[in-house]
Amino acid sequence: MPQRQRHLRRAAAAAVIATTALAWAPARLKPIAPTRRSAATLQTPVAQATERPISTEWELDCFSRPVVQDGKKLWELLVVDSTGQWREAVQLPATGVNSVAVREAVEGVIARAPVKPTVIRFFRRQMLNMLTIALGGVAAERPTLRVAPSRATHAIYDWLEERERDVYPAMEGYSGAQQVTRDRMTAPTTPARLPEALRGEQYAFVTLPVAEVQAGGGVTEDNVGVGKMINVKSDLDPGAMLPGVAILTRRADALAMSLASTELASVRADSTQRQLVLDVALDESFLVARLDDSQRVEAAGFEKAKAGLDGLHFVVVQRPDDDGVEPAGFWLLREMATA
Secondary structure (H helix, E strand, O other), X not given: OOHHHXXXXXXXXXXXXXXXXXXXXXXXXXXOOXXXXXXXXXXXXXXXXXXXXXXXXXXXEEEEEEEEEOOXXXXXXXXXXXXXXXXXXXXXXXXXXXXXXXXXXXXXXXXHOOOOOOEEEEOOHHHHHHHHHHHHHHHHOOOOOEEEEOOOOHHHHHHHHHHHHHHHHHOOOEOOOOOOOHHHOOOOOOOEEOOHHHOOOEEEEEEEEHHHOOOOOOOOOOOOEOOEOOOOOOOOOXXXXXXXXXXXXXXXXXXXXXXXXXXXXXXXXXXXXXXXXXXXXXXXXXXXXXXXXXXHHHHHHHHHHHHHOOOEEEEEEEOOOOOOOOOOEEEEEEOOOOO
């Protein structure tokens, strides 16, 4: 039995027995220290040595930064591929930030990029109108390019955190932290009814060792079905238990495909409201299930473990009678704090 399948199968089997809940295994954590990575230079692409190919899925942010130059805020366009292996920062003129200038900047990045995009995602709601116009113009010239307002932009979140920690404070004119990273997510909305295509037969709170999703672990891009992996901080305790939600259904393949189309961003277990919620797209949410008293305790444990791992968690879609096949979909996710 391949090691990479054991934990997921064990979780699924336990979920069948428990119907909607597993006994919670508390996370064993150690303090998370900031990591130091190479920062990008303005207007300079950054490549990192890696065996992972550069992705055709891009993530983008365009906004002012906490730096004042000649009496005006610094504006940047940041572009990164979804693996975080290729990225470019372009400074924009503060007096001319508009959809035309942004489109021209994006066109320039595409022209210089070693791999051309098939998807460009952006998360910042304050820039929705400008970016929709600018990127719509870019996509109009490229029939295979899709533009997606989305919170599933984990690579750009990581890079912003790095720049806020390492780059902007070292720049002349730094005006102090503005929590620009924390302002990226919209406030939680009242969740809508879960579409029929996303309804499972059973749900469970489950766990995996963090080591399974770190480099050399058993869960990789090769065995997550239609799901998706994100980068994991190397300083997380490999023995800590990563919290997740298992969705079990006999139509696992179809449900996983439907979930893949939602721009899945995170899962929230709200013990106060007794709700298990999927956050998708830019500002949409779906009510997955209501929690009873015992499940509220597990929901609190899920959220506590997630917070202890800097928001890291997962969703897995499998058949209840899983006999060893890989999951139909496994999504490694990271919930970002709201302002």
